[in-house]
Amino acid sequence: MNVKLILNIAVGLLRARMRQSIVAAAGVTFGIGMFIALVSFMNGLNQLLDGLVLNRLPHVRLYNEIKPTPVQAVERAAKYAGHEHFIRSVKPKDRGKEIYNSQAIIKAIQADPRVVGVAPKAITQVFYNTGTIEMGGVIDGIDVATEDRLFSLSDYIIEGNLQDLATVSNSIILGKGIAEKMMLDLGDVIRVTAPTGQQGTLKVVGVVQLGIMEIDNIQSFASIETVQKLLGQPSAYLTDIQVNLTDLNLAPATAKEYAALYGLEATDIQTANSQFETGSNIRSIISYAVGITLLIVAGFGIYNILNMMIYEKMDAIAILKATGFSATDVQYIFLALSMIIGIAGGVMGLLLGYGISVVIDNLPFKTESLPTIDTYPVYFNPVYYMIGISFALVTTYFAGLFPARKASKTDPVSIIRGK
Numbered sequence: 001m002n003v004k005l006i007l008n009i010a011v012g013l014l015r016a017r018m019r020q021s022i023v024a025a026a027g028v029t030f031g032i033g034m035f036i037a038l039v040s041f042m043n044g045l046n047q048l049l050d051g052l053v054l055n056r057l058p059h060v061r062l063y064n065e066i067k068p069t070p071v072q073a074v075e076r077a078a079k080y081a082g083h084e085h086f087i088r089s090v091k092p093k094d095r096g097k098e099i100y101n102s103q104a105i106i107k108a109i110q111a112d113p114r115v116v117g118v119a120p121k122a123i124t125q126v127f128y129n130t131g132t133i134e135m136g137g138v139i140d141g142i143d144v145a146t147e148d149r150l151f152s153l154s155d156y157i158i159e160g161n162l163q164d165l166a167t168v169s170n171s172i173i174l175g176k177g178i179a180e181k182m183m184l185d186l187g188d189v190i191r192v193t194a195p196t197g198q199q200g201t202l203k204v205v206g207v208v209q210l211g212i213m214e215i216d217n218i219q220s221f222a223s224i225e226t227v228q229k230l231l232g233q234p235s236a237y238l239t240d241i242q243v244n245l246t247d248l249n250l251a252p253a254t255a256k257e258y259a260a261l262y263g264l265e266a267t268d269i270q271t272a273n274s275q276f277e278t279g280s281n282i283r284s285i286i287s288y289a290v291g292i293t294l295l296i297v298a299g300f301g302i303y304n305i306l307n308m309m310i311y312e313k314m315d316a317i318a319i320l321k322a323t324g325f326s327a328t329d330v331q332y333i334f335l336a337l338s339m340i341i342g343i344a345g346g347v348m349g350l351l352l353g354y355g356i357s358v359v360i361d362n363l364p365f366k367t368e369s370l371p372t373i374d375t376y377p378v379y380f381n382p383v384y385y386m387i388g389i390s391f392a393l394v395t396t397y398f399a400g401l402f403p404a405r406k407a408s409k410t411d412p413v414s415i416i417r418g419k
Contacts, residue, residue, distance in 0.1 A: 006329060009320070010336040020308070025345035027297070028396060032349025032388040035291030037356035039384045042287035044361075044377035056151055056210060057269050058119065058242030059251040062105070062258055064097050065265040097123075102238040105262050114245050114254060119146040121240035122227040127193040128220075130182045137178060137218040139192065141227030150244050153208070153221070160186050160206025165223045172226070173206035177217030192230065200230040295391050303399040331408035338400020339393070346392040350385055 014021045099105065102120065109118050122141035127134050144166040148154050154162040158176065165171055172192075174184060184190060188204045202222065209216055222230075228237050243258070245251060251268035259266035320330055361378040 006332050007336055010333050010340060013333070013337055014340060021341060024341045025348070028295075028342055028345025028392050029348040029352055031291075031294040031297065032346055032392050033352030033356060034294050035391075036350070036353025036384050036388050037360065038291050039284075039287050039387075040353070040357045040378050040380060041360055041376070042283055043381070043384075044379040046283055047379055048373065048377040056153075057273065058150070059245045059248055059269050060243040060255045060258060061267045061272075062099065062241040062243070062262065062264045063239060063267075064099060097239045098233075099238050099241060099264065102241065103236060105264075106241060109241070109243055109258070114247070114250055116244045116246055117146060117150045119143060119150050119242040119244075120224065120238045121242060122224050122231075122233075122237055123239045124227055124231055125195055126230075128178060128182060129191040129193060129199075130184065133182055135178065135181065135218075137175075137220060139172070139220050139222050139227055139230075141222055141224040143224055150242070156208050156210050157206050158209050160204075162206065164205035165221065165226075168203060168205050170200065170202050170226055170229075171205040171222065172202040173208050173221045174204055175216040175219040176207055176209040177213065178220060179204070179207045181217075194230050196231060198230060198232055200226075202226065291388075292391065295388075295395050300399070303403065327408035331404045334404035334408075335397070335400050338396050338404070341400075342393050342396025345396075346389045349392065350389060353385070353388065 106118050106120060109115055120143055124139055124141070126137055126139050128137055142153075142165075144162060148162055157173065160173065162173065165173060172190065174182075174190070179185075182190065184204050186204055186206070189201055190204060191199055191201050193199050208219070208221065210219065224238070225235070228235060231237065241264075243254070245254060248269065251270055255266040255268035255271075258264070320333070321327075325333075357378050357380060360376050361380075363376050365373055365376045
């Protein structure tokens with residue numbers, strides 16, 4: 001088999017029907033281009049939506065849940081062992097939200113090789129007071145440096161500087177909704193009242209917008225020391241221990257392990273936010289399904305064009321066979337013709353997909369709920385380009401295989417006799 005000769009003949013057939021060849025290649029180009037653009041945009045959107053919630057949450061959260069004691073006193077008594085116990089008006093266990101021996105727990109977790117970082121928190125509900133206005137909300141007492149490293153909190157600060165929480169005593173960063181409703185600006189003072197009745201005066205050093213209105217209307221941040229002082233608690237007082245792992249998929253098993261080991265409630269990010277992961281998976285499936293459908297449609301276009309070309313080139317096929325080309329050679333000629341269309345259309349499709357993705361990535365996208373986003377989100381991943389070109393080559397191969405086999409079985413004698 002002379003490969004060079006077969007390629008030359010295939011190219012000659014393409015040139016003879018240049019318009020049809022361009023149409024076939026254009027179908028592949030459009031299919032791959034739209035596939036890449038659609039998948040890149042959809043996955044960029046998934047990352048944006050998941051990032052609004054998932055990137056702000058720890059992989060594992062340890063805390064004390066206020067709930068009744070699971071084993072009541074009567075159940076411990078040997079005298080009533082084996083009896084049925086009917087207990088009414090069971091009250092929650094009086095243990096509070098504080099995590100006892102928190103420093104030792106944090107030190108032990110930090111030594112775990114699966115752990116990337118540990119961020120402690122002291123959370124309290126408060127009333128925000130300014131003049132006659134009073135609003136309920138929540139203050140998260142954070143370790144500023146650790147919180148920013150693990151959850152990129154500074155990316156959501158629209159006014160002020162996150163680091164001021166660590167350097168300015170008795171300071172607070174308010175949620176955008178709180179700041180707007182209470183008409184507070186940087187440098188203003190706000191009074192907060194803790195559940196214990198203690199009051200504190202805090203200086204506004206920033207405004208944060210997390211992108212979820214319900215949270216921005218109640219959420220604010222202060223340093224752990226400021227919250228401890230507000231509650232009148234010692235420096236060891238913590239209500240939450242946030243843990244980020246090297247692998248998100250380890251979160252469910254790690255949460256169960258820590259809960260049993262430290263006697264705390266543990267929530268993993270996958271269990272707490274399974275609806276977000278489900279939504280992302282569905283959007284990805286839809287985008288892949290639409291993109292692959294486009295490529296299959298392009299494959300049918302190539303199949304139809306090659307079929308028509310075979311009917312029109314019966315004389316050429318008869319001459320090829322009459323001059324010594326075998327059925328296999330004829331089959332390879334039409335397969336080569338199909339693959340040339342696929343490769344040319346595929347390369348152009350990659351360029352088209354990248355171009356469309358760049359255009360989308362630079363389109364302005366302004367919304368008050370997402371202040372850190374300036375353009376539409378696009379995720380440039382080389383894997384999408386590999387999937388696109390691979391699927392295009394496979395599609396065009398099978399689109400050309402059946403017409404090629406039909407051409408190879410053509411009887412040159414019957415064609416010449418008919419002429």
